[in-house]
Amino acid sequence: MAKRKSRSGYEPDPKMKFTFGLWTVGNPGADPFGGPTRERIPPWKIADIVGSVGAYGVNFHDNDLIPIDATAEEAAAIKKDFRKALRDNGLKVPMATTNLFSDPVFKDGAFTSNNAAIRAYAIQKTMRAMDLGAEFGARIYVFWGGREGCETDAAKDPVEAIKRSREAMNFLCEYSISQGYGYKFAMEAKPNEPRAHIYNAVTGSYLAFINTLDHPEMVGVNPEVAHEHMAGLNFVHQVAAALEAGKLFHIDLNDQEFGRYDQDFRFASANLKHAFFLVKLLEDNKYNGPRHFDSHAYRTSDYTDVKSFAAGSMRSYMILKEKAERWNNDRAIQSIVKQVNAAAPAVSKLTKKFTKKNAKALLAADLDRVQLAKAKLPYEKLDQLTMEIIMGVQ
């Protein structure tokens, strides 16, 4: 049995590219029922916190860094301080994004607004935010359409909404190309909240949408644990679909109880088994993009506890990574895996590719369903062994 690491043995590995958003670690704890419980701190101070826990980088929305009404002088001063904090803490900015949801102008959507001038403003704001991200070296650009939805379908034509989203994405792909930014775009789905209904509700919707764009090669997805769980879906399967399609450009790690409002819990704090299979999926498939924690510390926390939240997010990932290795090297588990993945070379060579000859041979093949149904599938045993690894006794 591999030796278990001591309590201090799970330091964040820079190869994991663990990142936090200015809006996550800097979240002051407001919710719809109450104001902030932590003082608002400037971007450079947030970078100090992210640096102090040993993360790889920090991401931002345009307005996390530069307030929407800042003057040019204010913007220059904020950027200067932030750049210094990045340098002092050895932090990168792998991803940037646009806030297209907070300002009242976006109350009925940005790219999908019914008002053509608001749609144009949303594209203009994104172009400027892309300039800002590129200034800090970001190469991934996330699109989360927080207000791209409705409360009533009387308000907006859902087919038109898709067309408007496509027009915006096509325009912005060309903008990135013309500026030489080399951005990869990552679309982030969420089923609801803050709108009653949000278009492109799940990652699978975006995987279909991307192929209708002018530059599908530039565009992938940014799935988030909480969002797919809000929709009652198996997140691991959504991520697997993105990975298999070569479209997992970014990932938002957090946690969420099923069937609740958007909780943004610390990664692996609510559904440990799902978190385990997610880490195993990412590691087995050698995902090498950023692992971004899009979560908030409890409203009850002060900034000391926020550090525990950030450090804990990365630590849980590192622990689960070790557990996934343990699972892959466990002899009892691997022997069941081998047993259930029964090979049948004579017939599988026929199903590999359709030819008339293969079809004819397959129709004639002797496949005895009663006999086939007898193969043993000891999944109870396999799952218990898995759980014992997760619970720390294997």
Ligand code: GCO
């Ligand atoms: C949310 C979203 C956001 C986005 C962010 C980056 O539920 O509020 O997850 O945190 O990820 O806007 O685009």
Ligand code: MN
């Ligand atoms: Mn979210």
Ligand code: MN
């Ligand atoms: Mn997110």
